[in-house]
Amino acid sequence: MNYLPSESRYQSMQYRRSGRSGLKLPAVSLGLWHNFGGVDTFSNSREMVLRAFDLGITHLDLANNYGPPPGSAEETFGQIMAKDLKPYRDELVISTKAGYWMWEGPYGEWGSRKYLISSLDQSLKRMGLDYVDIFYHHRPDPDTPLEETMQALDFAVRSGRAMYAGISNYPADKAREAAKMLRELGTPCLIHQPSYSMFNRWVEDGLLQTLKEEGVGCIAFSPLAQGLLTDKYLSGSIPEGSRASKAHGFLKPAHITDEKLDKVKKLNGMAKSRGQTLAQMALAWVLRHETVTSVLIGASKVSQIDDAVGALNKLDFSNDELKKLEGILK
Secondary structure (H helix, E strand, O other), X not given: OOOOOOOOOOOOOOEEEOOOOOOEEEOEEEEOOOOOOOOOOHHHHHHHHHHHHHOOOOEEEOOOOOOOOOOXXXXXXXXXXXXXXXXXXXXXXXXXXXXXXXXXOOOOOOOOHHHHHHHHHHHHHHHOOOOEEEEEEOOOXXXXXXXXXXXXXXXXXXXXXXXXXXXXXXXXXXXXXXXXXXXXXXXXEEEEEOEOEOOEOHHHOOHHHHHHHHOOEEEEEOOOHHHOOOOOOOOOOOOOOXXXXXXXXXXXXXXXXHHHHHHHHHHHHHHHHOOOOHHHHHHHHHHOOOOEEEEEEOOOOHHHHHHHHHHHHOOOOOHHHHHHHHHHHO
């Protein structure tokens, strides 16, 4: 049966301008980092992508190495694109990245022009796309001149392989330098993708201010701290199928300390008093920054996407609530 998206898909979603660009992104975007690889169930991956689009999530975020195995998330998405979403390509913002290890030899990772353009060509082939909307350099490269990396992003845009250029995981000083270079090349930096959550606040130490000054958007990944800022681990046990239960996840059982759990329980109580789930409050907390364009959620089932979009019903915090939150997070 042919997929037909919901006719009301644009009614409940909020869209925010990315920096000083003309591009708007949904306040909630879907990342295909986990649960969309070759080891995962295709029907569930497809169901999540289509539900996201039905809810107005027009931005889907990938990278060359997402899986496992690396590359398989792009292949999965390519199948969903061909089967269901091809008629709606112009309503979608698809991003991919290159920077982490992808193939053997000296040209399979980091930030050289050789690696970045080769990787992007591979990504386009896996997804069956003529272009991506955003192409990111995934992490700073200490050995390749920044000029070379930014020239490669500029070339990706000028050659028609990408509409916009972005950076990810760059500290404030490097982000400012990269934004300046791209501006001078004539391909302004559209967006920066850093990790940011209540438990991971490094971006507040200069990066958010830098992005504001440079007119660069911000999309926060891991806003739920790999699932810690949900009700998943409240009991203290590790649920089957959760991030912490998987060998290839970044959240390890050792990260779920008694101190963290105590904070999670207090935050959960506060979320309840606001009429939200913990995940919804955690997303609202990240989105309260005017510099943050979008939060990038991961999901293992459709209901988590529904829950995340529900965060948009209450994004404001009183001064008292913010003070109380700071007290818990200290």
